[in-house]
Amino acid sequence: MTEVTQNQAESHEPTGPSAATMAASAVGLTKVYGEGNTQVVALDHVDIGFEAGKLTAIMGPSGSGKSTLLHCMAGLDNVSEGEVHVGETKISTLSDKELTLLRRERMGFIFQAFNLVPTLTAEENILLPLLLGGREPDSEWKDRVVDTLALRDRLAHRPDELSGGQQQRVAVARALVTRPDIIFADEPTGNLDSISGQEVLGFLRRAVDDWHQTVVMVTHDPGAAGYADVVVFLRDGRQVGRLEEPTADLVLDRIRALEV
Amino acid sequence: MRSVFRLSLRNLASNRLRFALTAFSVLLGVSFVVASFVLTDGLLKTFDNIVEDANADIDAQVRAKSDFEEVAFEDRPIDQSLVEVVSAVDGVGEVSPGTESGKIVPVKANGDPVETAGAPILSFNWTGSSLSPLTLVVGEAPDGAGEFAIDESSADREDLVVGETYDIIGTEGREPFELVGLTRFGDENALAGAVLMSFTLDELQRIDGTEGLLQWINVSAAPDVEDAVLIERLEEALPEDIEAVKGDVIIEEDQDEFSTVVNIFGNILLAFALVAVFVSTFIISNTFNILLGQRVRQLALLRALGASAGQVRFSAVLEALIIGVVASVLGLGGGVLLAVGLRELMNVLGFSLPSIDIILSTRTIIVAALVGIGVTLGASLSPARRAASVPPVAAMRAGFRFGSGEGTRRTIIAIVLAVLGIAGMGYGLFGGSDDTALLLLALGLGAVLVFVAVSMFAPLFSSPSASFLGSPLEHVPRSKITGHMARENAARNNKRTASTAAGLMIGLALIAMASVVASSLKESFRAELGSTLVADYLITPATDGGQFSNQLAAEVAALPEFSEVSAVRYGAARIDGDEKGVVGTDFTVLTDLLDVDVLDGDPVASADPGFVLLTQEAADDNGVEVGDPLMVEFAATGSQILTVGAIYDNPFLIAHYLVDLSGWDANFDAQNDNVIAAKAASGVELADADAALTSLEDAFPQLEFDTRDEFREALEGELDSLLVIINVFLGLAIIIALLGITNTMALSVLERTQEIGLMRAIGMTRRQTRSLIRFEAAVVSLFGALLGVLVGLAFGWIAVIAIPESLIDRIAIPVGTLVFYVVLATIAGLIAASFPARRASRLNVLDAIAHM
Numbered sequence A: 001m002t003e004v005t006q007n008q009a010e011s012h013e014p015t016g017p018s019a020a021t022m023a024a025s026a027v028g029l030t031k032v033y034g035e036g037n038t039q040v041v042a043l044d045h046v047d048i049g050f051e052a053g054k055l056t057a058i059m060g061p062s063g064s065g066k067s068t069l070l071h072c073m074a075g076l077d078n079v080s081e082g083e084v085h086v087g088e089t090k091i092s093t094l095s096d097k098e099l100t101l102l103r104r105e106r107m108g109f110i111f112q113a114f115n116l117v118p119t120l121t122a123e124e125n126i127l128l129p130l131l132l133g134g135r136e137p138d139s140e141w142k143d144r145v146v147d148t149l150a151l152r153d154r155l156a157h158r159p160d161e162l163s164g165g166q167q168q169r170v171a172v173a174r175a176l177v178t179r180p181d182i183i184f185a186d187e188p189t190g191n192l193d194s195i196s197g198q199e200v201l202g203f204l205r206r207a208v209d210d211w212h213q214t215v216v217m218v219t220h221d222p223g224a225a226g227y228a229d230v231v232v233f234l235r236d237g238r239q240v241g242r243l244e245e246p247t248a249d250l251v252l253d254r255i256r257a258l259e260v
Numbered sequence B: 001m002r003s004v005f006r007l008s009l010r011n012l013a014s015n016r017l018r019f020a021l022t023a024f025s026v027l028l029g030v031s032f033v034v035a036s037f038v039l040t041d042g043l044l045k046t047f048d049n050i051v052e053d054a055n056a057d058i059d060a061q062v063r064a065k066s067d068f069e070e071v072a073f074e075d076r077p078i079d080q081s082l083v084e085v086v087s088a089v090d091g092v093g094e095v096s097p098g099t100e101s102g103k104i105v106p107v108k109a110n111g112d113p114v115e116t117a118g119a120p121i122l123s124f125n126w127t128g129s130s131l132s133p134l135t136l137v138v139g140e141a142p143d144g145a146g147e148f149a150i151d152e153s154s155a156d157r158e159d160l161v162v163g164e165t166y167d168i169i170g171t172e173g174r175e176p177f178e179l180v181g182l183t184r185f186g187d188e189n190a191l192a193g194a195v196l197m198s199f200t201l202d203e204l205q206r207i208d209g210t211e212g213l214l215q216w217i218n219v220s221a222a223p224d225v226e227d228a229v230l231i232e233r234l235e236e237a238l239p240e241d242i243e244a245v246k247g248d249v250i251i252e253e254d255q256d257e258f259s260t261v262v263n264i265f266g267n268i269l270l271a272f273a274l275v276a277v278f279v280s281t282f283i284i285s286n287t288f289n290i291l292l293g294q295r296v297r298q299l300a301l302l303r304a305l306g307a308s309a310g311q312v313r314f315s316a317v318l319e320a321l322i323i324g325v326v327a328s329v330l331g332l333g334g335g336v337l338l339a340v341g342l343r344e345l346m347n348v349l350g351f352s353l354p355s356i357d358i359i360l361s362t363r364t365i366i367v368a369a370l371v372g373i374g375v376t377l378g379a380s381l382s383p384a385r386r387a388a389s390v391p392p393v394a395a396m397r398a399g400f401r402f403g404s405g406e407g408t409r410r411t412i413i414a415i416v417l418a419v420l421g422i423a424g425m426g427y428g429l430f431g432g433s434d435d436t437a438l439l440l441l442a443l444g445l446g447a448v449l450v451f452v453a454v455s456m457f458a459p460l461f462s463s464p465s466a467s468f469l470g471s472p473l474e475h476v477p478r479s480k481i482t483g484h485m486a487r488e489n490a491a492r493n494n495k496r497t498a499s500t501a502a503g504l505m506i507g508l509a510l511i512a513m514a515s516v517v518a519s520s521l522k523e524s525f526r527a528e529l530g531s532t533l534v535a536d537y538l539i540t541p542a543t544d545g546g547q548f549s550n551q552l553a554a555e556v557a558a559l560p561e562f563s564e565v566s567a568v569r570y571g572a573a574r575i576d577g578d579e580k581g582v583v584g585t586d587f588t589v590l591t592d593l594l595d596v597d598v599l600d601g602d603p604v605a606s607a608d609p610g611f612v613l614l615t616q617e618a619a620d621d622n623g624v625e626v627g628d629p630l631m632v633e634f635a636a637t638g639s640q641i642l643t644v645g646a647i648y649d650n651p652f653l654i655a656h657y658l659v660d661l662s663g664w665d666a667n668f669d670a671q672n673d674n675v676i677a678a679k680a681a682s683g684v685e686l687a688d689a690d691a692a693l694t695s696l697e698d699a700f701p702q703l704e705f706d707t708r709d710e711f712r713e714a715l716e717g718e719l720d721s722l723l724v725i726i727n728v729f730l731g732l733a734i735i736i737a738l739l740g741i742t743n744t745m746a747l748s749v750l751e752r753t754q755e756i757g758l759m760r761a762i763g764m765t766r767r768q769t770r771s772l773i774r775f776e777a778a779v780v781s782l783f784g785a786l787l788g789v790l791v792g793l794a795f796g797w798i799a800v801i802a803i804p805e806s807l808i809d810r811i812a813i814p815v816g817t818l819v820f821y822v823v824l825a826t827i828a829g830l831i832a833a834s835f836p837a838r839r840a841s842r843l844n845v846l847d848a849i850a851h852m
């Protein structure tokens, strides 16, 4: 019971930093799937903000709405109710084309699997968002990203010639190469062995620390959440907790507490 | 087995759209086959009925005896005095003398002569007899000088009004006639575009120039007189060279004539239909293979759960069977609709066909089932075998892939097929058997095998080719990456690209072949015309087979602007037991008008009824030289011994046997001229010659007065129209091929849902997604079209070699036309991909990601 009270208290607290420093935020975000009997409320009036220059982890049990939240924030899915802002842009009124351009230019994506286009080389995959926009890559920045992710000697390879970890690093590089306002990652380490997973998390961490990128990452691994600046807990489509400066142990404790 | 059946149904249901498209391509092919049968059967039946109705009351016909099949295009005339002989025979009921002429042309109010799209303009004497198929529907029957009637459809089409006066051009010139009535042939006046006029017998004979002559006398038997008895008595009374035949015989002969034409028409339709069916086989096979690839895991799971290889194979074959049955049944219906549609189309084009009975004969149903089910089953055999070969472990292991179609065994099979195919085509073209059907069959089967072989070789080079052909896409402004990915996609699956392109390959190959043959024919013709035709003018009837007054040649010759003029007449005579085409012309000017390339002898010295000229080829056939006698059997005068006056090399525009016009008059029944060739006098400008002809042109509006160039253009125009018709029919095969592209691209989109979703998520616009799919289809189409043109060039080259030198003596490749077709096919492929492209661009990004 105490936990619940605490959560409510937290969620009504004005969330620390002002809206201006939010890379993305949502107010009253509600997502309902289906109708009538089969209706599922995936997100239930969620108010949330993702601070610029921070790595935020979203945690929660399976089916709690983590992916849905990410998709709604990224303009991949339309919302049933509420408003979503990416930076200053209100995305609920944008057309498909405007949303596409927004994703291409101001967002980065890392998915759990099948992140790369199989017919393109690693380099082409990395540059894909730029190529789609017909833009020339900033080669200095690209080199830095490629070298940091240790992909230099893999650039000419196709995805099926890369290991799972390398593939995920290519996806990270692709997300970084446009220097987006925000990077969304849905369980980016879900399919990786622990060493590769830690590598990828390390890179995300460095992107935030060294390059001031903003990353929002869904994970169910407390260890992964330990890399974050902030952890947000979801349950049944609601935000049920928030933890700053998490460690793996703190996260684990909180999960146990929430699931009691 | 029940469970296997349920599995097949379930698969069909879950891939509804795919199977619908597949079934549709089979359906189109089956429909076309059914339509050609239904149309042929219906037309045969209808024409049979018309002929029967038209001749129903004739018990006997009296006519000239002739064992020639084709004598100067018309029956030989008989003397009108025979009417009295016939009437005097005991047991004769009604006697109806008749004659027919194809030389009379009516002129419309605007001064233009009536022309047809190839059907004849025929004139009959009005008998009012129950023995005639014509009945009067408006006005009155022609009953004296200066009156005529015409059939109601022609009056309608040409705006001829009863009560008005129109000029009629006969063999003796042009004179006004009043249109007094409209007639109907049979119940429907279904004349397939022909024009029928009626005159009194006297008037018809006068303007036809056949006074005192008839072509037949129809007779009915008096009551109680047996037909056979009547015939016997008639034969007894009639001279040696006149016969009396039963009404049944006439009906049979007429029906045979119609059915020959209808069957040729039907067989041509059927050939195009089979091309369409063949193309759809590739599409079905391709679809099955792709769907199979997408179901590997499911199949493996089934195998892991204990389904035998046989059961898996059976379920795949069963799916095909269900599609085949559905497509065949629907194809039967579609075919009937198509038959009716084709008939309407022909009516719009001016062939007024009778409304046909829809006859679904057992044969039609069996063939539809054989084609529909056979084709689908056949196309499913190899995919089914492959399905059964999926190892159960593939359920657990990602990335199981079927072979890419480059195996040695496959290559060997392809080589064997290619060799067999080329041998078949070779036999068909050069085999020299007398059995035309056998030759055509060998040719067709050979071509089919070659196409199959090419499609089996294609995976060996489809990927690099597609990659090469797609390279310009990388320079698409604004979206290089879309072009790049489209190129990569087109090269991604060599087998799929190859079999998707195969359909277009076949269509384009046939079109390219037809184009090559046509342009070679044109070029040869043009060159021949340039070197052989010396005459400046050719005067020909606007309606095929027409004849005109023999007076005209004399009138042209009388003009000072012309030096050499000759009439030309077409006929036939029997030489060494075979009927051969014989042309009559004026030997004194022959070489001034047509450079026939005389090898030996002197045509001018042979300008006498006793001589014949022949080509070297004909001379060799008969083993004769100049000065030798040659026995020629004419229909009118029987066997005559003529002397070979000269031997020439080039039968272009004429025939292998020539007689002088004086010889013609001696040995043929009176006949009018078919063509006049004329050469302007030296020093006369063509424009002045033209001007001199103007008054004659006005007097003979039914004739074309062509200069050499106009004549060439007119013939080339006819060839072009024929080519257009061929291409339209081949268009069906192309449409099916495009349907295959739509289908494959739709399946590819489905297969790449994740990939497309991913690209959409990271910033590919809908428009770029559409371009991606369309560009890929364009590359595949371009590959198929180019491959087709290559095969078509090879086929065209072989055909040109096989066609006799006298028709085609050189190969001409219509580069511009071929490029145009390739571009067209590529654009069509792009358009065919519109539907899958739209689907791809509207894929729900999240659904796509959820696939992951």
Ligand SMILES: Nc1ncnc2c1ncn2[C@@H]1O[C@H](COP(=O)(O)OP(=O)(O)O)[C@@H](O)[C@H]1O
Residues within 6 Å of the ligand: A033, A034, A040, A041, A042, A060, A061, A062, A063, A064, A065, A066, A067, A068, A069
């Ligand atoms: N497309 C959809 N249609 C219907 N229900 C959905 C759909 N996507 C997600 N859901 C439901 O919404 C809820 C949240 O799902 P999701 O966001 O995927 O959860 P998580 O990512 O936290 O596991 C679940 O109950 C899920 O079943």
Ligand SMILES: [Mg+2]
Residues within 6 Å of the ligand: A066, A067, A068
């Ligand atoms: Mg999820």
